[in-house]
Amino acid sequence: MTDTAKLxxxxxxxxxxxxxxxxxxxxxxxxxxxxxxxIVFVELPEVDTELSEEDEFSxxxxxxxxxxxxxxxxGSISKVNxxxxxxxxxxxxxxxxxxxxxxxxxxxxVDTSKLLDEKAYQDYLTTx
Numbered sequence: 001m002t003d004t005a006k007l008x009x010x011x012x013x014x015x016x017x018x019x020x021x022x023x024x025x026x027x028x029x030x031x032x033x034x035x036x037x038x039i040v041f042v043e044l045p046e047v048d049t050e051l052s053e054e055d056e057f058s059x060x061x062x063x064x065x066x067x068x069x070x071x072x073x074x075g076s077i078s079k080v081n082x083x084x085x086x087x088x089x090x091x092x093x094x095x096x097x098x099x100x101x102x103x104x105x106x107x108x109x110v111d112t113s114k115l116l117d118e119k120a121y122q123d124y125l126t127t128x
Contacts, residue, residue, distance in 0.1 A: 009121035027100040036062035042084040048076045075104030
């Protein structure tokens with residue numbers, strides 16, 4: 001089970017898990033999933049796609065709406081969670097485990113000053 005205290009978050013409800021110094025895994029938070037409702041389709045990018053910070057890289061469709069997902073950090077997509085193509089509901093069932101979207105090879109070290117730790121993210125959620 002992913003220790004959510006070790007993740008970083010954005011105010012746009014993405015999470016980032018540092019796999020090692022060069023790679024991160026990215027997904028959307030449980031809060032985002034709850035707001036979307038039942039996810040029925042996930043459009044994933046191609047491996048080796050270069051992303052700049054804030055580039056759109058995925059679209060998530062639910063019974064309620066469609067949401068674009070943006071890169072919280074820059075890098076090259078090294079892996080996509082292709083199981084979401086057949087089982088998008090994994091994002092509802094397990095947003096921090098089976099429901100991750102992509103892995104990125106970083107262009108530079110993650111600037112955590114631009115991100116929220118778990119406490120700051122939980123505090124932010126109370127303002128919504």
